[in-house]
Amino acid sequence: MEKQIYIKKGNDEIELFSFEKLKKSLKSAGASKDVIETIILGIQPNLYDGMSSNEIYKKAFAILKKHNKICASRYSLKRALFDLGPTGFPFERLVAALLKEKGYITKVSVILDGACVTHEIDVLAEKDVNVYAIECKFHSDAKGSSNVKVPLYINSRFLDIQQQWNTNSNKKTHLKQGWLVTNTRFSEDAINYAKCVGLTLLSWNYPKNNGLKANIDSMALYPVTTLTTLTRKEKHQLIEKDVVLVKELLNASNTMKNIGLSEKRIHHVLDEIKKLCNVTQHNA
Structure with a gap:
């Protein structure tokens, strides 16, 4: 029987940690059963009472990113929306x-x-x-x-x-x-x-x-803050240039050059965008 662990959510509420909830969010991001199982096995030994949901998210994201960057991008969506700030x-x-x-x-x-x-x-x-x-x-x-x-x-x-x-x-x-x-x-x-x-x-x-x-x-209308191939600084430089959606980068190679990305890195970014926007959709 799994040990009951109480975690602290981002809004400071305390709730019982649910492996099913974690599995559902990973599945929603497109992760396979094997990858989900790997993430659960990787997280389980490190869980403790009072652990923050953000800490769990970071651990899950890190493992998911190693196995499937596109799924990791989709899994990061909630945090990516927060990262659109500071202005609205x-x-x-x-x-x-x-x-x-x-x-x-x-x-x-x-x-x-x-x-x-x-x-x-x-x-x-x-x-x-x-x-x-x-x-x-x-x-x-x-x-x-x-x-x-x-x-x-x-x-x-x-x-x-x-x-x-x-x-x-x-x-x-x-x-x-x-x-x-x-x-x-x-x-x-x-x-x-x-x-x-x-x-x-x-x-x-x-x-x-x-x-x-x-x-x-x-609709695959992901914000640029979901991309794993860009640094946090680069994402905010793009937002300052009014590039908010990943799809807008498909025709913005010059904008990426202007913020210092090499041709090789631009190729990696575009590759991630194409995969992310055409990824097989899963029910949320």
Whole structure:
């Protein structure tokens, strides 16, 4: 019988460590049964009460990277989203790209007049003459979450913009709904309030099987921070040049040269991107 170990999660909560949960996340990244078993055997002897989930992740990632770099890239997605910071702008770009892939026309950082005051909207998305105002709440670590105050605030802003937009006879579109997107999680009260007022929520794993992770995986819209062939410094240099998605690097060899990558390393990066974006999809 496996010994019960309690670990400390990124948000400081204590929970019982689950091998099944670890196996599921590794399988979701595309790891084979044999590799998963190797990782479990590698981690098991080093587990102890109070161990952080981040420590376990690092050990699992290191073993996975030795066996399959592409699976390691996919396994790192949650941390890779945190690494998009410190500002929230790259995350907004990622959200806009996800919506564009679903057929929306998107704009990032748009100033709109409300009935009472002016607002800056992170992402404005249009589809079938309906417009959606999207607020992105980026957190650079797992401790950040959105309680009920956040959707309360976002919905009040949306209603102010909606009143102005939909009474303007010059507008040919209808401002239909407000959205709130975060890379961490929402409290139960936040979810209940959003359901009640018709505000769409999107977080790492909400709605179930259709959260950020599921959408990024299904569309292969990975951020550059997932790449194992780039250093942390190089990833941030690319983000500073407004390269946020790995797919954008397929046609950005000059940008990689500009940050000091050799032809050989560029070849390795492009090889990883092609494999990552065409990797066999697995259910999250």
